[in-house]
Structure formats: C-alpha cells, structure tokens
Amino acid sequence: MTSTERVVTDEATNRPVLEVHDVSVTFPGRRGRRPARAVDGVNLTVGSGEIVALIGESGCGKSTLARVLVGLIKPTAGAVSYRSEPLGYRAAALKEYRRHVQLVLQDPAAALNPRQNVFDAVAEGLRLHGERQNLTGRVHTAMEQAGLRPVENYLARYPHELSGGQQQRVVIAGALALDPGVIVADEPVSSLDASVRGEILKLILDLRDQLGLSALVVSHDLGLAWNIADRVAVMYLGRIVEVGTVEEVLLSPKHPYTKSLIAAVASAGRAPHPLLTGEPPDPTRIPSGCRFHPRCPLRAEAGERGDICVSTPLPILAADTGQRQVACHLA
Incomplete structure (x- = not known):
C-alpha cells in the first residue's frame, strides 16, 4: 500500500484526528529584546492512522509546536483540536486531552525517573489518571506492544540497566498504556545509535499498522521522514512553507528551502540544488515579505523578478486540503 492510498481521516467523523488552527506562539521579549515569534500562523492536520513528519532546521519552531500539540505550551493565538474537540487549558481538560495525545521525547534517559523500575515507569500515567483496574x-x-519481550525480563529493571533503545521503548510503552490516538514524537531517534534507530522507526510503523495509531514525528532528518512518513510538512522560521505526500516533497521539492535541505544530505558534488547558506534569521527580527528571502538561492537568481520576495508577504498555508501546498512567490 502506498502512502497516498492510506486512510488519513477519522472514519467516524470524516475529520482529521488532530488539527492545528492558525496557531501562533510569541515569547515575551526580555532584557530589551523584542518578542520572539517562535510559531507564526500554523495550520496542520494529522489523520487517523497517518504519520506526518515535521522537518526543518534547529530553531525553526518544530519543538515549540510539538509542545503546543500536547498542551505543554498554550498558544498565543489559534487552537488545537482532537477529534474536533478544542483543547481546553483547565487542569481537568488538559488531563483528559493527554490521555489521547502523548509526547515521546528525544532523550529517553532524561524522560525516565532513575529511581523507578520499568513497571512503575510504564504504570505512572495510568496511576496519574486514577486507572488502577487491571x-x-x-x-x-x-x-509487549513496545517490543519489550519477554515482559518478565524487564519489569524490575531500572533505566541505567537498559540500552538507549530499550529506554525509548519503555517511554513509548508508558505512552501506549493510556491507549492514545496520537503520539507526538520529538526527534525520537536522534539520541540513539544508528543500529537502533531503524528498530524504533519500525516500531512506530508497526504501532500505526496494528493499532491505528497516528503520529506527528518532529525531525531534522529527511531520511527519517522518507522511511516512515505519509506526509511531510516543512517548517521555516515559525511557518509551514511546503506540505505534501512524502513522495511529492522529497522526490520533487518545490520550495527552495526544501530543495536546499535535500541538497545538504546529497552526495558531495552531486547536490541537485544549491546548498543552504547562512543561519536562520532571529525570530525577534523576522524579515519582510517572504521570510526565507535573505537565504534564498532562487531569489538571488531571479533578478528584478525577485523583488516581490522582499516586498510582498506570503499567504499562510491552509490546513490539509489534500493538495500539495507551497509558500513561495517563485516556485
């Protein structure tokens, strides 16, 4: 089955499982600095049984958006919905929401309490929600669903007695114990050895296939997106600049930022697009017009036609329309 054939909407409601509506996060200025627009008008959806990869450079707002999705950060504007129900920020509403949308962090050693054995670590969420029956x-x-088999070999062990891959499986098991509909995985394999990364990615795919679990996977790794994602959303300086199926975005990129990210991992001397230069602008000083224009090789080649990139803002991409979307004047 190809990614375009997979079901991406909730069958009961014909709506995405997780929706982000015009979400912005602005952090207050400190020590004379201006406010920082970490996330700036994002629309995004995750369908039932769908894996969406959110990719971009460090500092582009990916992790901030991930924390918005699990209710750890309240957006300055916009809303998050799970199965069409808006996320509320009172304690009871957040607690109920987090039963359904679980976060998996990149560093499992930091996520686990060194004083808890595996049984207690996996049971912690159930206990917090008062679910002690069975x-x-x-x-x-x-x-078992997280691949910790035979279970008896792991129950009494502590984090320092486990490998990095086993620790990440314990974190995932803790999320699965609450039977969520979505996991938000922030760089879930970046701290693991190369030999283990494939096992954890396969586990995420197996959970999708066996449990119908949806996932938003945050990463800077295009290879990860290619291996597990149905759709890819590319983020730059707080905004989604390109979104489409994994084949559309990674095999036929349209946005010059996406092209440059792909060029950065291409073989030396064979990069199909210009390499990305410079650093992302300060989110307290976002450029006018297209925010990518100071680094854009396409604008540099366009001459006077590229003036529009400096003078005219781009529209914010809509939520999933089922169509390829690109935020670029010249693409």
Whole structure:
C-alpha cells in the first residue's frame, strides 16, 4: 500500500484526528529584546492512522509546536483540536486531552525517573489518571506492544540497566498504556545509535499498522521522514512553507528551502540544488515579505523578478486540503 492510498481521516467523523488552527506562539521579549515569534500562523492536520513528519532546521519552531500539540505550551493565538474537540487549558481538560495525545521525547534517559523500575515507569500515567483496574495487565500489554519481550525480563529493571533503545521503548510503552490516538514524537531517534534507530522507526510503523495509531514525528532528518512518513510538512522560521505526500516533497521539492535541505544530505558534488547558506534569521527580527528571502538561492537568481520576495508577504498555508501546498512567490 502506498502512502497516498492510506486512510488519513477519522472514519467516524470524516475529520482529521488532530488539527492545528492558525496557531501562533510569541515569547515575551526580555532584557530589551523584542518578542520572539517562535510559531507564526500554523495550520496542520494529522489523520487517523497517518504519520506526518515535521522537518526543518534547529530553531525553526518544530519543538515549540510539538509542545503546543500536547498542551505543554498554550498558544498565543489559534487552537488545537482532537477529534474536533478544542483543547481546553483547565487542569481537568488538559488531563483528559493527554490521555489521547502523548509526547515521546528525544532523550529517553532524561524522560525516565532513575529511581523507578520499568513497571512503575510504564504504570505512572495510568496511576496519574486514577486507572488502577487491571493495572498489571495493561502495563504488560503496553510493554509487549513496545517490543519489550519477554515482559518478565524487564519489569524490575531500572533505566541505567537498559540500552538507549530499550529506554525509548519503555517511554513509548508508558505512552501506549493510556491507549492514545496520537503520539507526538520529538526527534525520537536522534539520541540513539544508528543500529537502533531503524528498530524504533519500525516500531512506530508497526504501532500505526496494528493499532491505528497516528503520529506527528518532529525531525531534522529527511531520511527519517522518507522511511516512515505519509506526509511531510516543512517548517521555516515559525511557518509551514511546503506540505505534501512524502513522495511529492522529497522526490520533487518545490520550495527552495526544501530543495536546499535535500541538497545538504546529497552526495558531495552531486547536490541537485544549491546548498543552504547562512543561519536562520532571529525570530525577534523576522524579515519582510517572504521570510526565507535573505537565504534564498532562487531569489538571488531571479533578478528584478525577485523583488516581490522582499516586498510582498506570503499567504499562510491552509490546513490539509489534500493538495500539495507551497509558500513561495517563485516556485
């Protein structure tokens, strides 16, 4: 089955499972600095059983958006919805929401309490939600789903007795124990050895196929996106600049930023597009017009035609329309 054939909407409602509506996050200025627009007008959806990869350079706002999606950061503007129900920020509403949308962090060692054994680590979420009925059975099931088999070999072990891959499986098992509909995985394999990364990515795919689990996977790694994603959203300086199926975006990129990201991982001397130069602008001083124009090789080649990139802002991309979307004057 190809990614374009996979079901990406919730069958019961014909709506995406997770939706981001015009979300912005502005951090207040400090020590004389201007406010920083970390996320600036983002629309994004994740469908039922769909894996969406959110990619971009460090500092582009990916992790901030991930934390908005799990309710750790309240957006300055816009809203997040799970199965068409808006996320509320009162304690009871957040607690209920987090049963359904779980975060998996990049550093499992930091995510696990060194004083808790594996059983207690996986059971922690269930206990916080007051779900003690059949606690042992649910912990065992979650561990099996996360590939910690045989379960008996892991229950009494502590994080320092586990490999990095096993630690990440414990974190994932803790998320699965609450039977969520979506996991938000922020760089889930970046701290792992290369030999283990493929196993964790395969686990995420297996969870999608076996449980119908949806996922938003945050990464700077285009290879990760190619291996597991159905769709890819490319983020630059707080905004989504290109979105489409993984084949559309990675095999036929349209935005010059996406092209440059791909060129950066191409073989030496064979890069099909100009390499990205310079650093992303300060989010307290976002450029006028297209925010990518100071680094854009396409604008540099366009001559006077590229003046529009400096003078005219680009429209914010809409939520998933089922169509390829690119925010670029020249693409």
